[in-house]
Amino acid sequence: MVDVTLPPELATRLADLVDLCDGPATAHVRVVFIDERFIVTSDLDQVAAADEQAALDRLLESCNRLVVEQCRDFAVHAGVVAQHGAALALPAESGTGKSTLVAALVAAGWDYVSDEALVLDSRGVVRPYPKWLSLHRWSLERLGLALPGSDAAERAVRPAELGPVASTATTLRLRHIVLPERAAQTSLKPRARAQAAADLLRLSFNHYQDPTGRMRLAADVARGAATWTLALADPVEAVQVLQETLGSD
């Protein structure tokens, strides 16, 4: 249940978080204004924000993380896109460029599933988590998107602004697992499926909930997927490489 007195943007973005929860989820986040800046403190971390919009973005990022960790399904830190019921996951740490790459793939016609979490139910079906993306000024320029209205370094982007969003009515199966790594030149090469399964576990938010079951699930989905390493120099180039190799599957 979302409080209807909230500002519209906040209510919409919180509703995205609520859709992932199968039951009550708790997030403790505090925002204070000290020394000309906002300090956002959560159960996970404490970050500073220069203005109200940035503080709102940081608050929602903290809520997002806390909700994903409490999700009862297997959740992995990853960007995810899909075409015709086949999902492509990009498991990666923050700062690798997966949000920008996801945005570029959606702009190229893939359906947006998430830029934050690959969520797999017990049958290995992918659950969409289409939260708003946070893109840096460089990424917005590179993808031809509107820049922030001020000196802000980044902007929250509504998924529909980029392109199609995956429908929850479509059953998504994981078809490709692509591990992006920063590199000087863009290329795509096969990766051992066992290594890809290890990547999913290493980057998971909550495999500790059921270690044996989650290891089995990671192995099962990797067994059914094609697995790759993407040397990532530029997101637009990477989309071309992915489209050429994977887009026709």
Next chain:
Amino acid sequence: MRFARADDVIEQELDGQFLLLRSGTADVLHLDTVASDVWRLLEEPASRDELATELAAAYDVEAGRVAADLGPALDVLVTHGVAVLRADD
């Protein structure tokens, strides 16, 4: 001295390679082919020489040829706490 599997290790095999996770930790270990073969042999505790003999038989080479691979594999297993070195009974 014999190498043995540590207690409370969760394993999952995929394409002949193992994923290992020690209970109560978040550190997932992916074993390459050689380390996976060593792990498989450690279903029973074994000395370094016994492991070298078994691996050599499996790879159809002389025992001396596998030493270069066996050492690093054992180092990985012991460093990550999924294998231990125990005194002979």
